[in-house]
């Protein structure tokens with residue numbers, strides 16, 4: 001498995017008895033990312049068996065409470081667990097002002113390093129890059145400075161020939177090296193399988209875009225053109241368009257239009273208003289514009305090999 005997205009929360013501002021605010025765990029190759037961190041995120045991580053210790057990068061789209069209230073609690077839990085690894089946090093400048101004040105005001109200093117990356121909601125920027133993955137932030141259009149995030153496999157990576165990897169019983173832990181072009185060598189050195197046996201060329205590297213929260217705006221479409229998997233907020237149904245415009249959110253129908261115009265391959269919608277008990281009404285509306293649309297159920301895992 002090289003791509004795994006787990007929905008930890010799908011509710012907008014008000015949590016409900018069965019739904020939590022925005023948070024997603026994303027694994028791409030060797031990276032374990034957390035995207036947004038609404039209230040209750042660390043309990044959701046426990047529920048879905050995601051280890052806090054694995055996280056090295058946390059991306060916060062904006063400062064609204066339903067996207068960041070869980071972060072101080074998560075940091076203090078990491079501290080209690082004796083974390084020593086540095087943690088990279090990406091978000092608007094004011095996020096770090098709040099965290100600094102909060103941490104300085106308690107008698108529990110954080111013992112691991114927090115590396116702050118201030119995002120810019122005015123322009124597109126590459127905010128993280130290594131040999132396997134690139135992460136780009138881009139402007140969204142909301143009531144406070146907000147960015148979306150685009151996660152892309154680097155173009156130099158090959159695509160796994162999954163059938164051949166399974167046939168040769170290649171352990172998952174070797175997948176990233178194989179995608180980088182290395183041959184497989186077993187631990188005892190007795191088995192060597194050439195890279196060309198285990199890979200195929202990869203003309204379309206995998207990509208995932210996260211768009212929450214934003215009013216419908218054509219400029220977002222340019223930022224995510226051709227993305228494989230798109231997560232987009234769909235706070236209201238289209239009969240509440242006026243409310244969506246007032247609060248700078250998107251309707252389910254508009255989310256489908258974004259996916260269609262961006263030529264995305266798959267759409268996942270979330271960030272639903274607590275007014276909706278039957279969430280299936282929302283993807284039904286989205287599918288009028290973009291049939292390959294799915295609901296972000298909490299606990300749902302979207303996987304690609």
Ligand SMILES: [Zn+2]
Nearest residue numbers: 012064066213
């Ligand atoms: Zn929100």
Ligand SMILES: [Zn+2]
Nearest residue numbers: 062064142213
């Ligand atoms: Zn918001």
